[in-house]
Amino acid sequence: MAEQGQVTLGDVARAAGVSLATASRALNGATQVRADLRQRVRAAAERLAYSPNAHARALAKSSNAGVGVICHDIGDPYFAGIARGVMRAASRHDLQVILGSTFRDPLREISYASMMRGQRVRAMLLVGSGFENREWQESLRRELDLYRATGGRVAVISRHRGVRADAVLPENRGGAAELARSLLALGHRSFAVLSGPLSLTTVVDRLAGFRSALASWGIHLLSTQIVEGAFTRDGGYEATQELLRRGLRATCVFASTDVMAIGALAAFREAGLRVPDDVSLAGFDDIPMIRDLTPPLTTVALPLEDLGERAMEMALLPERPARVRVERVQGQVVLRASTGPPP
Amino acid sequence: MAEQGQVTLGDVARAAGVSLATASRALNGATQVRADLRQRVRAAAERLAYSPNAHARALAKSSNAGVGVICHDIGDPYFAGIARGVMRAASRHDLQVILGSTFRDPLREISYASMMRGQRVRAMLLVGSGFENREWQESLRRELDLYRATGGRVAVISRHRGVRADAVLPENRGGAAELARSLLALGHRSFAVLSGPLSLTTVVDRLAGFRSALASWGIHLLSTQIVEGAFTRDGGYEATQELLRRGLRATCVFASTDVMAIGALAAFREAGLRVPDDVSLAGFDDIPMIRDLTPPLTTVALPLEDLGERAMEMALLPERPARVRVERVQGQVVLRASTGPPP
DNA sequence: ACGTTAGCGGAAAGCGCTTTCCGAAAGCGC
DNA sequence: GCGCTTTCGGAAAGCGCTTTCCGCTAACGT
Structure with a gap:
């Protein structure tokens, strides 16, 4: 209990009147130890507030939990x-x-x-x-x-x-493609994308999936309608502002992640655009909170x-x-x- | 590099042609080691892809990082x-x-x-x-x-x-009290509380603070207007439904946490109550997302x-x-x- | 009742690293 | 140039635990 004092297995063994090895076995229960002995060891350990040193154990077993x-x-x-x-x-x-x-x-x-x-x-x-x-x-x-x-x-x-x-x-590609098809089915023919950093494979895949689904309808994304932003709420917000500056030429916007979509929603609202009346907005991931936004966000749900x-x-x-x-x-x-x- | 093989300091020392102790010193840099030796040891370690065993180190130093x-x-x-x-x-x-x-x-x-x-x-x-x-x-x-x-x-x-x-x-008490005062200043005189589990001190404190501020205006919380719920979005949602079942007798509702308030917002909306026109709603914590709700949530901001x-x-x-x-x-x-x- | 087998418990050898303690080598002054 | 101080590197003792190896006791069979 002293400041420096660490109770070791040896102390427990001594207190219980058994050998160190027996104490170890009694506590880990692997091999057989007489029931009364085990009890005695357990009691001693309890009494001394023994706490096995995880490092020593890991070292001895050369494996870690x-x-x-x-x-x-x-x-x-x-x-x-x-x-x-x-x-x-x-x-x-x-x-x-x-x-x-x-x-x-x-x-x-x-x-x-x-x-x-x-x-x-x-x-x-x-x-x-x-x-x-x-x-x-x-x-x-x-x-x-x-x-x-x-x-x-x-x-x-x-x-x-x-x-x-x-x-x-x-299935980032597949999910994004599926989403694109749903949006096409709603009647949209012009799209914009708020992409996360294109240095991330996830982003690239989602963009690719989305694009390929559009392509099979003969629709192409204009490069001005793809804005890259940070993977954050503010990243989405700023990317959307940039998109608006460039001139929004789409009826539907796809954000690489829900988090970005949240920012987009705020930016649209600020710009006086109504979602979905003026522009539709969809995200990806289905993080919990987006259900409670106004409007609730369309997305590709992942079981996080x-x-x-x-x-x-x-x-x-x-x-x-x-x-x-x-x-x-x-x-x-x-x-x-x-x-x-x-x- | 073999499946079982762990490169040890000894291996590094041998490869560098120095003693184990020297190798240790060379890598940790505490004591003086001739520059060329240190270099040799470093090189050997690099070459062997040596990774010091954290457990051995922790055990030897009896301290952990x-x-x-x-x-x-x-x-x-x-x-x-x-x-x-x-x-x-x-x-x-x-x-x-x-x-x-x-x-x-x-x-x-x-x-x-x-x-x-x-x-x-x-x-x-x-x-x-x-x-x-x-x-x-x-x-x-x-x-x-x-x-x-x-x-x-x-x-x-x-x-x-x-x-x-x-x-x-x-400052849970103080924050809640301050919030209550702000709400009173808005003109509210009847309140309800969506409380988290009363087995948590935070909840108790927030409730107490809120209550005491009301008390100094001579306002008391009706026990029917305090509903306990889980500390989750759904907890807030259900607590709000319960509150509505009991009959809402308040113009303003305080939820112990923002997360619960989000659920409350959903429940109110479903019940056809407009926030804040029909009922005001406030939370606590200022988690990021609540800024983007409709309406954005009044809260007590904590720098998380x-x-x-x-x-x-x-x-x-x-x-x-x-x-x-x-x-x-x-x-x-x-x-x-x-x-x-x-x- | 004796030989055999099984099983329990103790001593001791590590696990990989740090660090103290020393001897050896090198540098210094006079 | 000799003795002394200063460095530097090596041997070895742990850190606390697991586990193998062995001797011993107890239980069993005939």
């Missing part, structure tokens, strides 16, 4: 939703979660990965689209390869050209919490099979009041 | 915002973050705390109101005392009767990200002083369009 999770921004509802699923899964497996939030800095992503490798985490989860930059992809891939070489498991959610790993992949749970489970599966596993997750188009027929 | 953070629900925007601040601070100090999400289960809270004690984290951060249950408080307090007895530091955000720890305390950063910094301060430190954080009443004069 932790997993690492790296995301772009834990404050973003998209990641927060996924993180919730991850926590659930981890808790089921009695694994602690080490969290990294890169704030979209690729360097930080790599440094987190490296730190987690040093921690010898059981598995690593990369959440969110990777960076399109070859150099970083390369660094990250190297880091992950090293990690796997020592038996680590890697899974990713939605991403990462250049990283060969088990993956839970939202599931995504997290499934990726975690996947990373925890027994042995790495020869081929990477890929679980594709369909997005579900949800038409809400933010989209309607063109004016 | 991690902090633990326990919150109720990482998926909740309130915690997500705080978590963002925490991550920033931790990243500044090169500390890894172990995250626990209790999903409002006190048992899980205690088990996280205990696990983090086992991890010998440098500091522990408890985020979110504590449970009002004496028994849990007691268990948690014991766990934390044990943790501190071995030199651990604890800080809390917003909470925890029974836990004596450095704290960042949002700051809260996280400050608590983290506080927990990391050099030595524990004799008295616990307390930083009080004022909430700022932000009047938005969800409140107006009574009908």
Whole structure:
């Protein structure tokens, strides 16, 4: 109980009058120990407020009861939703979660990965689209390869050209295409896109899917009608303002993510444009809050919490099979009041 | 590079042709090592893709470069915002973050705390109101005392009767009182409250503050006009429905948190009540999204990200002083369009 | 009642790293 | 040029736990 004092297994053993080895076995319950002894050890441990040193244990067993999770921004509802699923899964497996939030800095992503490798985490989860930059992809891939070489498991959610790993992949292309078809069915023939940073694969895929669906109707996106913005509410807001400055030549706007769409909604409102009467607006992800906007936002729904749970489970599966596993997750188009027929 | 192979400091030392001790010093840079040797060691480490085993290091130094953070629900925007601040601070100090999400289960809270004690984290951060249950408080307090007895530091955000720890305390009472005064100033004289679970100190404080401000105007809350609900959007939604069933006898409704207020807004809309024309609505916290609701929500703004950063910094301060430190954080009443004069 | 087998508990060898303690080598003054 | 101080690098002792290896006791069969 002293400031410096750490109660060790040895102390417990002594207090219980057994050997160190017996104490260890009694507490971990693997091998047989006489019931009364086990009881005595347990009691001693309790009495001394013994707390096994996780590092010593990890070192001795050369395995660790932790997993690492790296995301772009834990404050973003998209990641927060996924993180919730991850926590659930981890808790089921009695694994602690080490969290990294890169704030979209690729360097930080790599440094987190490296730190987690040093921690010898059981598995690593990369959440969110990777960076399109070859150099970083390369660094990250190297880091992950090293990690796997020592038996680590890697899974990713939605991403990462250049990283060969088990993956839970939202159908970004397919979802966006499906959304485009729904919008076409509403009668829209001219579109604009508020795109996230085109350095992210997710963004590229969603744009590609959307575009290809339009193309098969012979509709092309004007380059002036694609505005790139940050992956945030304000990014969407500003991109929309830019779009309006350029002159909106579309009856329907697709934002790469719901978060951006929220910003767009605000910008439209400020500009005096009514959604969906003057312009329709759709997003992607189905983060919880958008149901409560006015109007509620049309989107492609992703089961965020599931995504997290499934990726975690996947990373925890027994042995790495020869081929990477890929679980594709369909997005579900949800038409809400933010989209309607063109004016 | 083999499946099992872990590159150790010994391997690096051998490859560099120096002793193990020298290798350690060369890499950590504390003591003097000849420049050329250090270079050789660095090169060898690089070549072998050496990754220091964090557990071995933690064990040897008996100190760990991690902090633990326990919150109720990482998926909740309130915690997500705080978590963002925490991550920033931790990243500044090169500390890894172990995250626990209790999903409002006190048992899980205690088990996280205990696990983090086992991890010998440098500091522990408890985020979110504590449970009002004496028994849990007691268990948690014991766990934390044990943790501190071995030199651990604890800080809390917003909470925890029974836990004596450095704290960042949002002025829940004061903020709610201030809000009440603003609402009174708008002309309201009859109020209803959508309260979160009364087992949480935060909720109790906010209710008390609100109530006391009313009391000084001689206004009392009818017990039928206080409805308890879960701390979620749906909790707010259902509590509002219950309130309507009981008969709304108020011109203004105060929800303990913004998240609940969002549910309330939906429920009012469904019931055909216009906000703020028929009823005014206010929340607490100022989570980002409520600015974009229709109408934008009046609330008491808390600097969420700051809260996280400050608590983290506080927990990391050099030595524990004799008295616990307390930083009080004022909430700022932000009047938005969800409140107006009574009908 | 004796030999055999099974099973329990103790001693000890690590797990990979840090760090103290020392001896050796190098640099300095007079 | 000799003795002394100063550095620098190596050997070794842990950090707290798990686990193998073994000796011992107890239980069983005939």
